[in-house]
Structure formats: C-alpha cells, structure tokens
Amino acid sequence: MAKKKHIVLMVEDSPSQAEAYRGYLASEPFEVVHVTTGEDALKRLDVIVPDVILLDLQLPGMHGMDVLQHVMSHEMPSPVVVITDDGSVDVAVEAMRSGAFDFVTKPFGASRLKVTVGNAIRQEELTDLVETYRDQFDRSRFHGFLGKALKMQAVYRIIESAAPSKASVFVTGESGTGKELCAEAIHQESSREKAPFVPVNCAAIPRELMESEIFGHVKGAFTGAVRARDGAATQADGGTLFLDEVCEMDLDLQSKLLRFIQTGSFQKVGASEQTQVDVRFVCATNRDPMDEIKKGNFREDLYYRLHVIPIPLPPLRDREDDVLLIARKFLADYASEEGKDFHGFSREAEAIIVGYGWPGNVRELQNVVRQVVVLNPGGVVTPGMLPIPLRDTKIVVQAGDTPSDSPRAEGQAADQAGDTGIRPLWMVEKDTIENAIRACEGNVPKAAALLEISASTIYRKRQAWETADQ
DSSP states (O other): OOOOOEEEEEEOSOHHHHHHHHHHTTTSSEEEEEESSHHHHHHHHTTOOOSEEEEESOOSSSOHHHHHHHHHHTTOSOOEEEEEOTTOHHHHHHHHHTTOSEEEESSOOHHHHHHHHHHHHHHHHHHHHHHHTOOTTSOSEETTEEOOSHHHHHHHHHHHHHTTSOOOEEEEOOTTSOHHHHHHHHHHHSTTTTSOEEEEETTTSOHHHHHHHHHEEOTTSSTTOOSOEEOHHHHTTTSEEEEETGGGSOHHHHHHHHHHHHHSEEOOBTOOSOEEOOOEEEEEESSOHHHHHHTTSSOHHHHHHHTTEEEEOOOGGGSTTHHHHHHHHHHHHHHHHHTOEEEEEOHHHHHHHHHSOOTTHHHHHHHHHHHHHHHSOEEEEOGGGSOHHHHTSTTOOOTTOOOTTOGGGHHHHHHHHTTSOOOOHHHHHHHHHHHHHHHTTTOHHHHHHHHTSOHHHHHHHHHHHHHHHO
C-alpha cells in the first residue's frame, strides 16, 4: 500500500531556493504546494489544511510573522517550521514564542530539512491521536464552553457527574460567566437531551406575570387571559426547567415553587386541578444566596431543595490563560461574520487583555472583540483599537513606558513605598515565583504545582519580565 502523501505548504519568495527545498523533500511522501507571498499563503489556507507549513519570514508584502499570527489566531492544526537567515536567530526565537513548531537557519541541507519537517508531521499526528483519545481532564472545549483552565476542568467534571441524576443543580457565578451554558450542558449530557430545555429569566419578567410564565393559566384567569396557556413547567415536561436569577423570584411564588419541587405537581393560574409533570430543575444566580436568605429575600427551605449539586463558575480573571484563547476564537468568528481579515492580537494588545480585570466576564470580552471587528478594517489588533476602559489600563508595553511588572521599575516602586514597608503586589508575586523555581531547582512545572497555578502562567510572567528588562 502506498504511503499517504502529506501536504507541505512552502511559502518562499525565491524560486531557486524553493526549487532546492522541493528537491530536498522529493524522496519523502510529501506533496509540496509552493506560494511566493504571505497573501497567497492565506488564500491557500482558506482551501487546504496542510500537514506542515514551511514559512520564510522575509517575504515581500505581508511579513512571515503575520502569516504565523494568522495560523495561531485561527487555531489551525498545521505546525509551522520557520526559515530564517543566519543572523536572525532572535527572530526565530520570537517566532517559537508565537507558536512556531521549529525553525531552520539558512544555509541548511536536505537531511536537516527532512528531519525537521518529518518531526513536525509526526508531532501533529501524535497530537491528533491524543486529541482523539484525550483524557477528560484535559479539554479546552466542552459543549458551549471554551477554556482549559483547571477551574474549568473541574466544572466539566461536575457537569458530567451530575447530568445523569435528577438531582437539582444550583449554579452560581458573576454575570457573564456562562450560567445558562452550564445549564444547557447539564441537559445535553443527561438522558433528557432529546426533551425540551426551557429557560426562564426570573429577573426579566414582571412579578405579576411570573406565576403564569412558570405554571401557565386557564382562559379567564385574569384580565387579558383570553385563552389558556401552558407555562414553562408544562413545556419542560420530560426535560429540564432552568430558572435563571432565581433569587429575584417573589416570596409567594417561591412557596409555590417549593411545593412543585416536592410533589412534581402544580396548579395553573385560575385552575382547580393539579397538573403532574416530570422536570429536572437547574437554577442559577449571580447573587450570594446565603446573603439573600439573611435579608429575607430567599426562602431557606427552597434554597436547600434546589442546592443539591452546587456548581460555582469561576470569573474570567481567575481562568489563567483562557482569556486569550477565548478572545482569539471570538476574533476569528466575528471577522468571518463581518467579512474582514484580522490576523490576531499584537503583543501589547494581548498584554492588556490578559491584565484587564473583566468585570463583565466572557460577555464583556465578547462585546469588546465584536466592537473591535466592527469598527476597524482588519489586520493585527493593536491597543489603539481597544475600547477606552481597556486602553486606560497601565498594562501597555510601548516605547518609553515602564511596565508594572518590569524589573526596571523596582527602584521606582521601592522609592514610592517610602517608609511604609509595603511592597507592590507584583514585586511580591515576582519574588515568590522566582523563589519557588529556585527551591524546585529550576523545575517550573513542579514550582507551578506547589504554587497552585499553571506552568504557562509562570512562563508568561517570566517572558514579560525578561522582555521589559531588555
């Protein structure tokens, strides 16, 4: 049986060098597709998914780094091998930091190129195999969620464990963290997935209409009830009833909901007979339910009926590197939707996105990226394209600026501390991380585990410190 031919997209503007590289690879099971510009490379990537991209950085027009950023921001499964000149090793290192698989430095021979391209293809094949049989603790996507932070992995595992049960689930989290996504994931993972999923936003419906919204009403039950209507409870029969912002519900209605949960039956507004249904309850709130109980706004007995399986959703600021993962996905999606060509975020823009607190969580990030795409023509997203709340942060690393996590700022920070003995938080964090790495004899993953953060967070912070000190 003939070996499968792997597609190699070669981006090289020199015809003589391109022909030489093609000759180097002629004995291998590779189909070489050659383009001479970055623009042509992006056009090819719209129609083919190469097994490896051989990319010269010094191209006419679009620079090779822009092509690399496009591949990374669109999460393309093609490893990139960068070609650099003898004096451009620093550029190659920067390309590796940006996501390139490997680099070769001119001049190089056939064996060097064959080994490097072969390694890239084998690495991608191994990655595909791992993705196919990946362990449930290492996922970046789960139903509607996007995120690989440890706290999100814990959420995924709770959802999978809770879904087969009929036990009520109580989801808590700040606005914009994905509480309805969580409820939908529970429904889709359960045996009720083919039955209805019915959401009710208790904060968006007037109190006088809420009982009818949940339980329905008969004709003539109240002024304006010109016909009978089924409520959410009837519509969700056999499926899942999701009560969002349940702490907003009127106390009288809470007592009726409690009775419904206990018996599985309810009365429509204006009806005399009971209606029996089979529903799974999932509730959510962005408030502290115990606080609401103390204030008398939420029934304690109802809380304990609903709070059988709690799922706390972490805010975006506590999800390590997920913010960039999500931002890149939104950028690709909205650029496609608006018909614009965006190639990712600049390092300065990424620093701002990572450093911003995101009080509105994923929903705020979604709105920011959509605004950037709608209001700008395309290209790489720079700090100037970001809305004012983000631009006003002091995270931007530009010529003449001293970043807050820069080692050069230490003397200035020490002077500002005065006689208080109080050190800036970033300095304490930097010392703690460096001490942990020394204690672990340079083993960053071990230090990260002891600090209970991800190794990627340490690498990112050390890179920021090193870059700022150059």
